[in-house]
Amino acid sequence: xxxxxxxxxxxxxxxxxxxxxxxxxxxxxxxxxxxxxxxxxxxxxxxxxxxxxxxxxxxxxxxxxxxxxxxxxxxxxxxxxxxxxxxxxxxxxxxxxxxxxxxxxxxxxxxxxxxxxxxxxxxxxxxxxxxxxxxxxxxxxxxxxxxxxxxxxxxxxxxxxxxxxxxxxxxxxxxxxxxxxxxxxxxxxxxxxxxxxxxxxxxxxxxxxxxxxxxxxxxxxxxxxxxxxxxxxxxxxxxxxxxxxxxxxxxxxxxxxxxxxxxxxxxxxxxxxxxxxxxxxxxxxxxxxxxxxxxxx
Numbered sequence: 301x302x303x304x305x306x307x308x309x310x311x312x313x314x315x316x317x318x319x320x321x322x323x324x325x326x327x328x329x330x331x332x333x334x335x336x337x338x339x340x341x342x343x344x345x346x347x348x349x350x351x352x353x354x355x356x357x358x359x360x361x362x363x364x365x366x367x368x369x370x371x372x373x374x375x376x377x378x379x380x381x382x383x384x385x386x387x388x389x390x391x392x393x394x395x396x397x398x399x400x401x402x403x404x405x406x407x408x409x410x411x412x413x414x415x416x417x418x419x420x421x422x423x424x425x426x427x428x429x430x431x432x433x434x435x436x437x438x439x440x441x442x443x444x445x446x447x448x449x450x451x452x453x454x455x456x457x458x459x460x461x462x463x464x465x466x467x468x469x470x471x472x473x474x475x476x477x478x479x480x481x482x483x484x485x486x487x488x489x490x491x492x493x494x495x496x497x498x499x500x501x502x503x504x505x506x507x508x509x510x511x512x513x514x515x516x517x518x519x520x521x522x523x524x525x526x527x528x529x530x531x532x533x534x535x536x537x538x539x540x541x542x543x544x545x546x547x548x549x550x551x552x553x554x555x556x557x558x559x560x561x562x563x564x565x566x567x568x569x570x571x572x573x574x575x576x577x578x579x580x581x582x583x584x585x586x587x588x589x590x591x592x593x594x595x596x597x
Contacts, residue, residue, distance in 0.1 A: 301405060303467070304384040305330040306375030308368055309392035310338040313347050315513055322395040322510075324354045328402035330388065333357040334379055336371040339364050367484035372463055376478060377597055385470050389463045389489075393513040396465065400424055403508035404467045407455040411503055414453065420472035420496035423458065424465035424508040428517040435519035437462040437512060439504045440490075448503075457501040463489040465510040472496045474594055480546075482589040486520075486536035491543035522577075523563040530573050534580040541584025546591070553581075 305323050309316045323333055333355055337344055339362050348359050360378060362371070372389055379387045388401065404422045411419045426437035439461035448456055466489065476499055479492040493502055518524070525533050537556065544552035560577070 301385045301408075302331045302383070303386045303388055303401065303405075304332045304334050304375075304379035304382065305388045305390065306334050306336065306372060306379060307390055307392060307394075308336045308338060308371030308375065309340065309344060310365055310371075311340045311342045311344065312392045313340075313342055313344045316344065316347070316392040318395045318513070319390065319392050320351070320353075322397070325398055326396060326401050327399050328405060329355060330401060331356065331384065332379075332382070334375050335359045336375045337361040338366060338371050366481060367488075368463065369479055369483040369485060369488035370481040372488070373479045373481035376468070376473060380470065380473060380594060381597060387468045387470075387473070389466045389468065390510070391464060394426075394464050395511040395513065396424075397509045397511065400465065400508045400510050401467075404465075404505050407503055407505035407508065408467070408469075410453055410455065414448075414451070415500075417500060418469050418471065419457075419503045420469060420476075420500045421461070421493055421502040422455075422467045422508075423461035423493075423502060423504050424510045425504070425506045426462070426464050426510055426512050428512060428514065430517070432517065434464075434512045434514065435517055436514060437464045438519070439502070441504070442497075442501055454507060455503040455505045458504045459497045459501065460490045460493040461502060461504070464512055465508070466493065468496065472499050475499045477591050477593040478596075480539075480542075480589045480591075482587075483539045483542075484535055486532055487539035487543060491539065491547065494543070494547055494549075521563050522560045523567045523569070525564070525569050525573050525577070527573070530576055534576060537577050537580040538584040538587055541581050542587045542589075545585070545588060 426434040439458040
């Protein structure tokens with residue numbers, strides 16, 4: 301299986317260094333690293349242009365910042381056109397551990413032997429800097445997730461995951477299309493992997509480990525909304541409502557509403573910010589990007 305790593309970066313040159321170093325230290329090397337520079341304004345372009353690489357690579361510099369959603373979509377498009385069999389997606393603050401890709405591929409082969417075809421995607425165990433589970437990147441298991449364990453497998457079926465170490469198969473992209481680049485940031489990965497899992501489930505491979513260099517180990521929590529980060533939450537709310545429509549799954553809106561009520565209860569969040577979130581939800585009702593497939597490339 302020919303694997304291209306797709307790394308999306310924006311103004312985080314020091315973290316990107318660690319990501320690329322990890323990719324070049326794997327027990328099973330990637331066949332190519334495709335770096336999407338999302339119009340960085342720091343020293344990232346100079347660093348990428350002058351760095352000495354030990355792995356085949358390609359640098360694609362966007363003219364504008366299209367967010368993680370746009371960057372990953374572009375990376376998948378280019379890797380697909382170059383003929384790769386799988387696309388390993390990660391942000392520029394993800395550091396793969398040495399055996400991470402080898403273990404993902406082992407899990408995919410085990411799945412194929414058991415069920416006759418590869419899973420739609422495979423995801424890693426994402427750890428924070430202290431070695432504990434990274435709360436931002438916990439995959440969502442299917443209802444009968446224990447079935448594979450009962451059968452003696454070392455992986456678990458999941459229906460969605462983040463783009464922090466997600467290995468997507470070419471077959472799944474051909475069947476279910478490309479991510480919604482218009483989502484820009486937040487929930488683009490959940491929507492896309494949920495869509496892919498309608499072909500076949502994804503798998504979580506706990507022996508595949510990557511480190512996520514977040515400033516703090518905390519998942520998305522509406523109780524943390526403030527003037528500085530409200531823009532991210534607005535994207536997340538809009539996109540989750542939009543995904544509920546596109547996936548024909550209204551429970552996504554109910555789950556989001558429940559989380560909002562629980563997490564914002566007792567928090568002194570200004571009414572103006574709550575109103576912005578409500579408006580973002582209304583936008584999601586009418587925000588329906590066109591689904592693009594490989595035939596559009």
